[in-house]
Amino acid sequence: MNKTLQVIKYVIADLLAAILAWGFFFAYRKHTYSSDLNLWKSIISDEKFIYGISLIPLMWVIFYYILGSYNRIYHRSRLKEIGQTLGASLIGVTVLFFVLILDDLVVKNYQLFMFFLVLLVLQFGLTAIFRMILTSITAYKIHNRTIGFNTLIVGGNGRATETYLEIEKEFRSSGNKFVGFVNVKDAKEYLLSNYLPHFGNYEDLERILQEQNIEEVIIAIDPSEHEYIKSIITSLNSGNVIIKIIPDMHDILLGSVKMTAIFQAPLIQIFPDIMPNWQFVLKRIIDIVFSSMAIILLSPLFLFTALGVYFTSKGPIFYSHQRIGLNGKPFKMVKFRSMHINAEDSQPLLSSKNDIRITNFGKFMRKVRLDEIPQFFTVLKGEMSLVGFRPERKYFIDQIVQQAPHYKLLLKIKPGITSWGQVKYGYAENVDEMVDRLKYDILYLENMSIAVDLKILFYTFLIVMMGRGK
Numbered sequence: 001m002n003k004t005l006q007v008i009k010y011v012i013a014d015l016l017a018a019i020l021a022w023g024f025f026f027a028y029r030k031h032t033y034s035s036d037l038n039l040w041k042s043i044i045s046d047e048k049f050i051y052g053i054s055l056i057p058l059m060w061v062i063f064y065y066i067l068g069s070y071n072r073i074y075h076r077s078r079l080k081e082i083g084q085t086l087g088a089s090l091i092g093v094t095v096l097f098f099v100l101i102l103d104d105l106v107v108k109n110y111q112l113f114m115f116f117l118v119l120l121v122l123q124f125g126l127t128a129i130f131r132m133i134l135t136s137i138t139a140y141k142i143h144n145r146t147i148g149f150n151t152l153i154v155g156g157n158g159r160a161t162e163t164y165l166e167i168e169k170e171f172r173s174s175g176n177k178f179v180g181f182v183n184v185k186d187a188k189e190y191l192l193s194n195y196l197p198h199f200g201n202y203e204d205l206e207r208i209l210q211e212q213n214i215e216e217v218i219i220a221i222d223p224s225e226h227e228y229i230k231s232i233i234t235s236l237n238s239g240n241v242i243i244k245i246i247p248d249m250h251d252i253l254l255g256s257v258k259m260t261a262i263f264q265a266p267l268i269q270i271f272p273d274i275m276p277n278w279q280f281v282l283k284r285i286i287d288i289v290f291s292s293m294a295i296i297l298l299s300p301l302f303l304f305t306a307l308g309v310y311f312t313s314k315g316p317i318f319y320s321h322q323r324i325g326l327n328g329k330p331f332k333m334v335k336f337r338s339m340h341i342n343a344e345d346s347q348p349l350l351s352s353k354n355d356i357r358i359t360n361f362g363k364f365m366r367k368v369r370l371d372e373i374p375q376f377f378t379v380l381k382g383e384m385s386l387v388g389f390r391p392e393r394k395y396f397i398d399q400i401v402q403q404a405p406h407y408k409l410l411l412k413i414k415p416g417i418t419s420w421g422q423v424k425y426g427y428a429e430n431v432d433e434m435v436d437r438l439k440y441d442i443l444y445l446e447n448m449s450i451a452v453d454l455k456i457l458f459y460t461f462l463i464v465m466m467g468r469g470k
Helices: 003-033 039-044 047-067 078-101 110-143 158-168 202-211 223-237 249-253 277-297 299-312 360-367 375-381 394-403 405-412 420-424 431-446 450-466
Strands: 149-154 176-183 198-201 216-219 242-245 268-270 318-324 330-336 385-388 416-419
Touching: 003 047, 003 110, 047 078, 047 277, 078 110, 149 158, 149 202, 158 176, 176 202, 198 202, 202 223, 216 223, 223 242, 223 405, 277 299, 277 375, 277 385, 277 450, 299 330, 299 360, 318 394, 330 375, 375 416, 385 450, 394 405, 394 431, 405 431, 416 420, 416 431, 416 450, 420 431, 420 450
Parallel strands: 149 176, 149 216, 176 198, 216 242, 385 416
Antiparallel strands: 242 268, 318 330
16 A cells, blocks of 8 residues: 555645635636626636635645644545545635635625635535545445555454454455464464464564554454453554454443444454644644743743853753653753762662752752753754653663553653643652652543643643742
8 A cells, every 4th residue: 555645646636626616716706796708717817816726725735734634544434534524624714714705895795605605615515525536446445455454463362363254254344454463371372373474472562563564453362361451552552553452242332332334343443643633733833832932031041040050060051861752762851950060970860859969059940940941942853842741761761661561652752841740740759759650641641632731831830930849
């Protein structure tokens, strides 16, 4: 499957739909105001038409991109596609109406309503038609096994074998192209090995996902293996895969199983998307705008803090060391130095309440978070966000993972200057406290949204103003 080519097809279709919609709408407006027999000639020579036909379709594509319309291009439900297209059309047409059309000279008010309605019908109708054609062609290829998604099964015996056979015998394929399985509990033999290659134990999932280019994982473990579900999900969530779980009857009764197709096996689907794409885009915009403003407005404090560090202790003004960020990639985190030089000669150490390594001015900086100011530059670079989880050094992450393997889930997002754990718990003085604080960062991950970010920023501001930092 060529995902890039498929995205290009949707972009071209959306561009064509927007060009036709604006062209027909412009002609309708012209016809409303004029009875000129050479209508199309006057339209084509109109500068507003040229600008509109050139720029408006591009704005639509950018808008669709922000909404995430080009994500998971092969996993599209036609019914959901229509609903999302209608919602996007309503928002986009409303903006166009108020920016470009509302000041039109009209004889009667109902003409404005007609303009809005005509543009909405054209934009939604043409976009939906083109998208339905592409989505239907893709669905046909998936159902007929022309294209499929590399799929791994977790489990190797009873339920895993039943699930594999059920999916393989589906009247209309769900697109799963099975490449192999991993076991949970070790056994002398596995029933599923009669049908699929055995790639090893689930503990090697991260490596296997990359090596086999896995796109979907089906968890089909036996009841005796349910105690491993937490570790399995943690390993899978470190990758960008769709997870499907075989439900028990109580899952069905509780409404956890939402079917999207009649002929497919009932599965609980877990998508790796943390929050909608438009919120990720907005979060990045907020990071850039807020950090830029902070750097400008806090420049006097920046200078004050730099002078305070310089005159109160020997050594450099800034201190930087390597932290682990998004997708496990290391980056340099820069802070104002709050400790005496050579404070960590032997091995990395965490600071404590009465840490003799911290300078007097450093204690003040930490209380009001002045030492964090340089991190706004790191946010601008894109290595951190305003809100996320507090990044740690690999030395401590290795210890945390031994007690709490689910720490790896945090590496799906950017670390932040502040965090839910930082607001609720504060700085940790040892690995056990890091593990205790971790539950708040996991809560943030599960509830991540712009609204939650704004709340955390607000409470961080209160902590700074009240000097309650630790």
